[in-house]
Amino acid sequence: MANQSSILWPERLLPGYTDNFVSNEVIAVNLTAQQVWELLADISRWNSYYKNCAQITEPDAGSYLKEGSVFKFSTFGFPPLTCTVKESVVPKQGTAGRLAWHSTTDDGLELYHAWIVEELEKNRVRILTQEVQNGPVFKEWARDAPNKMLLGHQDWLDGLVQAARGQEVRKTNLESVNFPVRQLDAEKVE
Numbered sequence: 001m002a003n004q005s006s007i008l009w010p011e012r013l014l015p016g017y018t019d020n021f022v023s024n025e026v027i028a029v030n031l032t033a034q035q036v037w038e039l040l041a042d043i044s045r046w047n048s049y050y051k052n053c054a055q056i057t058e059p060d061a062g063s064y065l066k067e068g069s070v071f072k073f074s075t076f077g078f079p080p081l082t083c084t085v086k087e088s089v090v091p092k093q094g095t096a097g098r099l100a101w102h103s104t105t106d107d108g109l110e111l112y113h114a115w116i117v118e119e120l121e122k123n124r125v126r127i128l129t130q131e132v133q134n135g136p137v138f139k140e141w142a143r144d145a146p147n148k149m150l151l152g153h154q155d156w157l158d159g160l161v162q163a164a165r166g167q168e169v170r171k172t173n174l175e176s177v178n179f180p181v182r183q184l185d186a187e188k189v190e
Helices: 033-040 043-048 136-143 148-164
Strands: 020-029 053-057 070-075 081-089 097-104 110-120 124-134
Touching (some): 020 136, 020 148, 033 110, 033 124, 043 053, 043 070, 124 136, 124 148
Antiparallel strands (some): 053 070, 070 081, 081 097, 097 110, 110 124
16 A cells, blocks of 8 residues: 555644644545545535535635635634635645645634545545644533534535535534534624
8 A cells, every 4th residue: 555645734733732633534435536626625615515614705816725825714613713725735646635724713722724635546535634723612622522523524524525426415423413513604704
């Protein structure tokens, strides 16, 4: 088996040294990295397959996330987070796709969310998402069971694969534990 790619972390946000860390991964057969990438890198398509996002504000340059892009979205019940894309590499033959963004809030929360999308042998694609978080709420969430962040990110991966296959998104992990999804849709983004 070939080596698989790993997330490139900013030194000060290495997993293990943050308040919370989650890692989710799927490997799907009969999909390409490009099919997955088109759904992931185009923020206008997120809410078609990820039920835990709302109030999306696209970057000024359009919906496709590129390095330096700034966008907003609400997730896990938080008001819209302002995120800056730190890495955006389109997957190509022999090169993993990479997408990562960083966000800080006025009340001291910080997160770094990264993705890898890569082709594997035997007609498979690997999708890895990992996130580190700092702040009091994330310390609490790290101790909670079930882990809402872990469930929500699995929902994102599952929905991404379902959408790439042309399927409807099924009931989610978060819904199964009665976590409200898209609870801020009615509010206006500034």
